[in-house]
Amino acid sequence: MSIPAAQGPAIHVQGLEKSYKELHVLRGVDFDVARGSIFALLGSNGAGKTTVVRILATLLKADAGTAGVNGFDVASQAADVRESISLTGQFAAVDEILTGRENLVLIARLRHLKEPGAIADELLRRFSLTEAGSRRVATYSGGMRRRLDISMSLIGNPPVIFLDEPTTGLDPEARIEVWQAIRELAAGGTTVLLTTQYLDEAEQLADRIAILHEGRIIVNGTLAELKALLPPAKVEYIEKQPTLEDVFFAVVGDTTKTK
Template sequence: MNAITVRGVTKNFGELSVLKGVNLDVQQGEIFTLLGANGAGKSTLINILTTLSLPNSGTVSIMGFDPRKDGNAVRKLISLNAQTATLDGEFSGAENLRLIAQLRGVRNERAEIAVLATRLNLTDFLHRKVKTYSGGMRRRLDIAMSLIGNPQIVFLDEPTTGVDPQNRLELWQMIREIRDAGKTVFLTTQYLDEADALSDHIAFIHDGTIVKYGTPAAIKQRVAATYTLQVAPSDQDAAGTALSKAGIHYVQAEHGVTLSADSGNAALASLLDAQINVEHFDRDETNLESVFLDVTGKVEKYENH
């Protein structure tokens, strides 16, 4: 059973079409990351999944519940950690947690808060006012508030933005621990290395539709690879002439050229035939930044497999 299933979801704001038929599956017990440029529809989709907004058409299932018909049931199963922390600076960390526990109807709130405080390294400063907390401490407390009440799906909207590298790595470990405890994590992030490191599956949203979906490794493999081929500066003009004569498309770089993977070997052979010394020849590493650029420039239709 999927934790989240989305089929054909559209959302319009007046004449502006933001979501244009979104299809998506998020499996139970995984870290799923939604990536896309600003304005691609990420926040609009999250608002629909968390019952803050209704789609114009299409269907959504959250742990088998329809948010249109069973909004209260869905809200009991999820939590949302938004980009802006919802902390009261005049309250202590414990008081902030107790407030959320009471709103969620947690029976044994003290015991649950104690467990979360230990798990997220909050115990030493739990009784200090939040306004004295560092940025990393605030973020940990905010995530702890998202875990009150044992939600099955945790939405984390850019949880590490503005966090220093050490605290960022600690938050990564917390996110993994949420997943390892059997919860589903729905993540958005500005950091592509973060998505690569944490995600079981990733989807790219572009212009209101899902255009790429899969594991990080599978997505990177589907992006056209490139080779970098370097020659001596004195041979650059001759190298360009040889490649052009062979009908090989290339992009001039400093002291070399960049080629698509399917033309790399042909380019190497052409230069060697022209007796041009090749100083360096290597396949470029594909990363999610390459995928992001590919998504914004050349869109493929989503296939869920």
């Protein structure tokens, strides 16, 4: 049974702190995530991004502060929070021996959902994996595995999904595939909290971006708001050269639609 949507932000974090002995990982983190939006938590390795996600997913207890997901407190209503979320880590958690469809059917059955086959077929269609659904996952490309991993996390229609550095280690084509999948999640009403260390990823996907540095949110806003923090750009005539992405896809072709 799905958890009904609550009022207010999908995620609310206030004064979150976490330390490991003398190492202060989080030093008072505050942010809200609007429902149906993509929120990027940007920071370098060790900034505390995964720690925030683990606390919000009830996998780790905070030392101080409060956090709520879908209207439920992560400390006192952990079971309700778990019913409301799905977590996709940095590496695809798929069974390579099974086919893509079998992976999806397995998760649907473990969740005791009716018509697991129909659920699997719909997710394969949604993530452009129908033709690959009968193949063993061991034959999938990195982008296809990641899309399958994300589709598995949507079984049961969780209103909030955490994507912890979802494109780590992927090639340029696979990253574009995953980006498209994330955009489609938000378009369908799912709230996405995305952690990343890639600046272009946050710029491409996020409705709002927060930069986590040394355990604190040092800036939080839309891309336009963040750009406004810098002096206005000078208007100069510059001949636009193709980007590396333009060159890459011109040479290899855009194969994302055929996978």
